[in-house]
Amino acid sequence: xxxxxxxxxxxxxxxxxxxxxxxxxxxxxxxxxxxxxxxxxxxxxxxxxxxxxxxxxxxxxxxxxxxxxxxxxxxxxxxxxxxxxxxxxxxxxxxxxxxxxxxxxxxxxxxxxxxxxxxxxxxxxxxxxxxxxxxxxxxxxxxxxxxxxxxxxxxxxxxxxxxxxxxxxxxxxxxxxxxxxxxxxxxxxxxxxxxxxxxxxxxxxxxxxxxxxxxxxxxxxxxxxxxxxxxxxxxxxxxxxxxxxxxxxxxxxxxxxxxxxxxxxxxxxxxxxxxxxxxxxxxxxxxxxxxxxxxxxxxxxxxxxxxxxxxxxxx
Amino acid sequence: xxxxxxxxxxxxxxxxxxxxxxxxxxxxxxxxxxxxxxxxxxxxxxxxxxxxxxxxxxxxxxxxxxxxxxxxxxxxxxxxxxxxxxxxxxxxxxxxxxxxxxxxxxxxxxxxxxxxxxxxxxxxxxxxxxxxxxxxxxxxxxxxxxxxxxxxxxxxxxxxxxxxxxxxxxxxxxxxxxxxxxxxxxxxxxxxxxxxxxxxxxxxxxxxxxxxxxxxxxxxxxxxxxxxxxxxxxxxxxxxxxxxxxxxxxxxxxxxxxxxxxxxxxxxxxxxxxxxxxxxxxxxxxxxxxxxxxxxxxxxxxxxxxxxxxxxxxxxxxxxxxxxxxxxxxxxxxxxxxxxxxxxxxxxxxxxxxxxxxxxxxxxxxxxxxxxxxxxxxxxxxxxxxxx
Amino acid sequence: xxxxxxxxxxxxxxxxxxxxxxxxxxxxxxxxxxxxxxxxxxxxxxxxxxxxxxxxxxxxxxxxxxxxxxxxxxxxxxxxxxxxxxxxxxxxxxxxxxxxxxxxxxxxxxxxxxxxxxxxxxxxxxxxxxxxxxxxxxxxxxxxxxxxxxxxxxxxxxxxxxxxxxxxxxxxxxxxxxxxxxxxxxxxxxxxxxxxxxxxxxxxxxxxxxxxxxxxxxxxxxxxxxxxxxxxxxxxxxxxxxxxxxxxxxxxxxxxxxxxxxxxxx
Numbered sequence: 015x016x017x018x019x020x021x022x023x024x025x026x027x028x029x030x031x032x033x034x035x036x037x038x039x040x041x042x043x044x045x046x047x048x049x050x051x052x053x054x055x056x057x058x059x060x061x062x063x064x065x066x067x068x069x070x071x072x073x074x075x076x077x078x079x080x081x082x083x084x085x086x087x088x089x090x091x092x093x094x095x096x097x098x099x100x101x102x103x104x105x106x107x108x109x110x111x112x113x114x115x116x117x118x119x120x121x122x123x124x125x126x127x128x129x130x131x132x133x134x135x136x137x138x139x140x141x142x143x144x145x146x147x148x149x150x151x152x153x154x155x156x157x158x159x160x161x162x163x164x165x166x167x168x169x170x171x172x173x174x175x176x177x178x179x180x181x182x183x184x185x186x187x188x189x190x191x192x193x194x195x196x197x198x199x200x201x202x203x204x205x206x207x208x209x210x211x212x213x214x215x216x217x218x219x220x221x222x223x224x225x226x227x228x229x230x231x232x233x234x235x236x237x238x239x240x241x242x243x244x245x246x247x248x249x250x251x252x253x254x255x256x257x258x259x260x261x262x263x264x265x266x267x268x269x270x271x272x273x274x275x276x277x278x279x280x281x282x283x284x285x286x287x288x289x290x291x292x293x294x295x296x297x298x299x300x301x302x303x304x305x306x307x308x309x310x311x312x313x314x315x316x317x318x319x320x321x322x323x324x325x326x327x328x329x
Numbered sequence: 330x331x332x333x334x335x336x337x338x339x340x341x342x343x344x345x346x347x348x349x350x351x352x353x354x355x356x357x358x359x360x361x362x363x364x365x366x367x368x369x370x371x372x373x374x375x376x377x378x379x380x381x382x383x384x385x386x387x388x389x390x391x392x393x394x395x396x397x398x399x400x401x402x403x404x405x406x407x408x409x410x411x412x413x414x415x416x417x418x419x420x421x422x423x424x425x426x427x428x429x430x431x432x433x434x435x436x437x438x439x440x441x442x443x444x445x446x447x448x449x450x451x452x453x454x455x456x457x458x459x460x461x462x463x464x465x466x467x468x469x470x471x472x473x474x475x476x477x478x479x480x481x482x483x484x485x486x487x488x489x490x491x492x493x494x495x496x497x498x499x500x501x502x503x504x505x506x507x508x509x510x511x512x513x514x515x516x517x518x519x520x521x522x523x524x525x526x527x528x529x530x531x532x533x534x535x536x537x538x539x540x541x542x543x544x545x546x547x548x549x550x551x552x553x554x555x556x557x558x559x560x561x562x563x564x565x566x567x568x569x570x571x572x573x574x575x576x577x578x579x580x581x582x583x584x585x586x587x588x589x590x591x592x593x594x595x596x597x598x599x600x601x602x603x604x605x606x607x608x609x610x611x612x613x614x615x616x617x618x619x620x621x622x623x624x625x626x627x628x629x630x631x632x633x634x635x636x637x638x639x640x641x642x643x644x645x646x647x648x649x650x651x652x653x654x655x656x657x658x659x660x661x662x663x664x665x666x667x668x669x670x671x672x673x674x675x676x677x678x679x680x681x682x683x684x685x686x687x688x689x690x691x692x693x694x695x696x697x698x699x700x701x702x703x704x705x706x707x708x709x710x711x712x713x714x715x716x717x
Numbered sequence: 718x719x720x721x722x723x724x725x726x727x728x729x730x731x732x733x734x735x736x737x738x739x740x741x742x743x744x745x746x747x748x749x750x751x752x753x754x755x756x757x758x759x760x761x762x763x764x765x766x767x768x769x770x771x772x773x774x775x776x777x778x779x780x781x782x783x784x785x786x787x788x789x790x791x792x793x794x795x796x797x798x799x800x801x802x803x804x805x806x807x808x809x810x811x812x813x814x815x816x817x818x819x820x821x822x823x824x825x826x827x828x829x830x831x832x833x834x835x836x837x838x839x840x841x842x843x844x845x846x847x848x849x850x851x852x853x854x855x856x857x858x859x860x861x862x863x864x865x866x867x868x869x870x871x872x873x874x875x876x877x878x879x880x881x882x883x884x885x886x887x888x889x890x891x892x893x894x895x896x897x898x899x900x901x902x903x904x905x906x907x908x909x910x911x912x913x914x915x916x917x918x919x920x921x922x923x924x925x926x927x928x929x930x931x932x933x934x935x936x937x938x939x940x941x942x943x944x945x946x947x948x949x950x951x952x953x954x955x956x957x958x959x960x961x962x963x964x965x966x967x968x969x970x971x972x973x974x975x976x977x978x979x980x981x982x983x
Contacts, residue, residue, distance in 0.1 A: 062619060064615070064618065064619055084621075085621045085622065085623050086621065087621070088618070088619055088620060088621035089620070089621030090621075093616070093619035093620055095612060095615060095616060095619070097610075097612040098612070098616075099610070099612035099613050099615055099616030099617075099619075100613075100616075101613055101616070101617070101631055101635075102610075102613070102635065102709075102711045102712055103631075103634045103635055103709035103711045103712050104709070104711065105711065112620055112622075113620050113621060116620070116621055116622065116626070145710060145711035146711060147711060161620075171619075331812075331813075333813075333814065334813050334814075334815075335813060335814045335815060335818055336814075449818060452817075452818055452821065453814045453817075453818065456814060456817055545960075546957070548912075549912050549916075549956045549957055549960045550916075550953045550956055550957065551915065551916035551917075551919045551952050551953065551956055552916060553916070553919040553920060553930055553933055553934075553949075553952075554916075554919060554933065554948070554949040554950075554952045554953045554956075555949075555953075556933075556937075557933040557936065557937060557945040557946070557948065557949040558945070558946070558949045558950075558953070560937065560940075560942060560945060561942045561945075564942075580940065580942075581937070581940065649828050650830075652830070653828075653829065653830020653831070653832065653833060654830060654832070656830055656832040656833060656836075657832060657920075660923075660934065660937055661937055667832070670832070670833075670836045671923065673836070673839075674836065674839065674923055674924065677844070679839065679840030680840075682836050682837070682839055682840060683837065683840055685833075685836065686832075686833040686834075686836040686837045687833075687837070689830055689832075689833045690828075690829045690830065690833045690837075693828045693829060693830055693833075694825065694828050694829075697828045
């Protein structure tokens with residue numbers, strides 16, 4: 015559905031993207047993760063020709079994007095950016111209706127679609143007449159997603175779309191977006207530098223550093239080959255991971271009484287390292303593990319935020 | 330709740346100056362020196378009304394500390410006092426002037442300061458009322474309404490300013506029209522040229538340095554000097570092109586004044602347009618392009634509407650400034666309300682100066698308010714700030 | 718007196734861009750201004766014209782220039798401290814409504830044309846130096862007042878909070894933190910005020926206050942272009958010099974306040 019072939023892009027003497035290859039299958043949510051300045055946003059922006067690569071080719075539906083006039087190409091691709099970029103002089107409804115209007119869809123149809131889109135992102139149709147300055151950060155991000163989906167594009171490009179809201183809102187938006195994606199099956203390229211977000215959302219994860227894709231695989235594949243490698247490559251991007259392999263699950267687990275039991279959760283030994291635990295969570299796409307002690311008895315639960323929290327808190 | 334010090338000081342100062350300073354000044358004719366007239370002597374019962382209103386406003390301001398809800402009463406009292414000043418002064422002038430056709434009665438410092446003090450009290454009291462309250466609106470309308478009613482009833486006819494106006498009604502109207510045409514026409518032309526110029530600066534970085542130097546330079550050089558410097562080239566232009574000479578392009582007259590006013594309007598409008606277009610949030614433009622708008626669409630639907638408030642603010646500033654600067658046109662024989670001012674200066678006739686200067690200031694203020702209101706309607710509600 | 722030497726980073730940036738030191742332009746303007754006032758005949762012979770009339774023989778140009786300078790200096794010296802004090806008081810006692818009153822009155826007064834303010838002061842103070850001084854002082858207060866309020870309110874909340882947290886008293890916070898940080902904006906107001914007054918002082922001639930406006934107005938009345946130039950050229954140069962040199966001062970303050978040395982804007 016989207017294929018990047020050997021993309022190179024330089025700004026002055028600096029290579030932002032240095033021969034990147036990546037393929038995203040139809041209906042797949044691919045998270046592109048990497049440290050800031052690794053070229054991930056630049057790569058994303060070559061897909062809708064907001065950036066023209068120096069060399070290499072991007073294919074959408076098997077056709078090189080440079081064969082499409084840029085405006086027509088973009089109208090068929092949803093685009094969400096971190097700062098949202100809602101137009102402050104238009105109401106929420108008019109913002110959502112921008113692309114349908116550019117496509118010349120008739121008025122009655124647009125009105126209905128705006129309401130459906132707002133509902134999809136969890137806002138009632140009354141929001142349609144509000145102004146962007148009246149929205150909270152989380153509400154603005156929802157409208158941003160609704161606007162990108164309004165023309166029903168098969169492809170979505172999302173550049174840290176939930177990056178500028180507080181952590182609690184971010185988790186809620188991620189869950190809601192995942193629910194939408196399970197219904198609509200868009201082909202999504204999602205850029206982030208937030209590990210938690212990547213694990214929570216991705217069908218496939220592409221790790222990028224210094225303008226290149228280091229590894230592109232499903233979370234399961236990352237773990238199947240070598241759990242150490244997965245965490246190393248994946249988390250070593252921005253943080254020291256040593257600490258995760260030295261810490262044990264029992265150090266951060268929550269006693270069973272505190273959170274109640276979750277019978278479906280995969281189990282892990284209390285003596286395992288946090289690194290292993292995180293690998294298991296990624297592989298099974300869960301945020302909670304059931305912890306067993308040496309005799310196989312249930313000792314409590316381990317939550318992803320606790321693992322990442324411990325580790326982020328370290329110097 | 331605290332004491333309203335502003336209202337207390339304003340009402341107190343208004344009371345003292347109305348009582349202790351000359352309220353009006355009577356001159357046997359237009360040129361002779363004035364004889365001070367005190368409120369208690371010339372206003373009779375009216376002075377009690379004014380003193381009571383000012384004293385009551387001061388008391389209400391001081392009592393705010395104990396009782397909430399006194400703001401409405403304070404607004405009412407200070408507004409009533411302020412609105413009654415002019416009709417009372419007019420009636421007193423009528424009695425003072427008697428049958429004399431040449432006697433002049435003008436406002437004294439007591440009247441001016443009482444008006445200023447009560448005005449400050451009114452402002453301070455009404456500021457705390459809800460912004461859409463009927464009382465606040467009534468207070469804002471009562472003062473001009475009282476003045477207009479008194480004027481129509483002929484009550485003000487004996488105040489020197491009104492006498493001056495009535496004796497020159499035809500000249501005044503003609504100069505007013507000329508003033509509006511000069512200031513408004515040059516500002517409109519300035520907008521018509523300045524906005525495209527600002528756009529060109531935005532599109533072509535090469536011109537930016539030159540134009541920004543011209544913009545700041547022209548704002549620094551004194552208007553009068555620029556007017557003087559233009560006389561020679563304008564005279565040459567009028568002589569060289571016979572058609573221009575016939576329509577009045579000469580070293581003196583409307584042409585140099587129009588050109589100076591045009592330049593003064595042009596440069597800030599161009600500068601503001603340029604700054605406004607550059608200040609549009611880059612993420613809004615990125616989103617517009619990313620959603621598939623062409624350059625033209627992104628400009629017309631996103632960049633221009635977002636820049637509009639600042640562009641219009643520049644146009645408004647230019648119109649307001651031109652309304653005032655057009656006074657100088659009279660110096661080169663260009664006409665306008667400045668004619669009255671400079672005639673008054675030459676004849677040492679304060680009333681004439683006052684008439685010209687006050688009407689010009691009123692025009693500038695009116696232009697400012699009217700354009701603020703009109704432009705507010707032109708700007709998207711999503712971009713409006715709360716206060717008008 | 719290259720003040721860039723006090724700041725190595727700025728000096729380096731300056732030399733890299735190969736820009737002339739900031740004081741060169743004002744100094745050049747000053748030199749041309751002095752030359753034009755003392756030897757206007759050089760400019761006249763350059764253009765091949767010569768001013769006639771009584772004015773030329775009776776009052777030397779340098780005397781008119783000094784009158785002009787005196788008017789601007791006296792009115793600015795009166796306006797700046799008063800406006801600064803009012804602005805500080807407005808921000809300190811903003812709950813009392815003083816700020817609201819001053820801002821409302823100031824912005825209304827700003828729409829008044831300077832020529833009208835000058836003319837209106839004649840009935841109040843008669844002819845000559847007094848009404849011009851009065852009008853220029855009042856009118857010159859407006860930009861300083863406006864910028865003092867804007868500057869003090871633009872000081873980052875965090876800086877004020879930190880100062881208070883370290884135990885500074887309100888007066889100390891004002892003198893050690895707020896005023897130094899607001900200084901560039903306040904100085905921009907002073908510059909605007911001085912430039913406006915330099916321009917308005919040319920109109921003082923019509924009120925009998927003399928100054929460089931005198932040859933301009935007499936020249937217009939007698940249609941003598943050379944006489945007009947005698948006033949127009951030095952007054953334009955004076956305004957440009959005042960603007961350029963005060964911008965320089967502003968840049969210094971901006972650098973001291975930790976900002977970028979850029980006199981544009983504000």
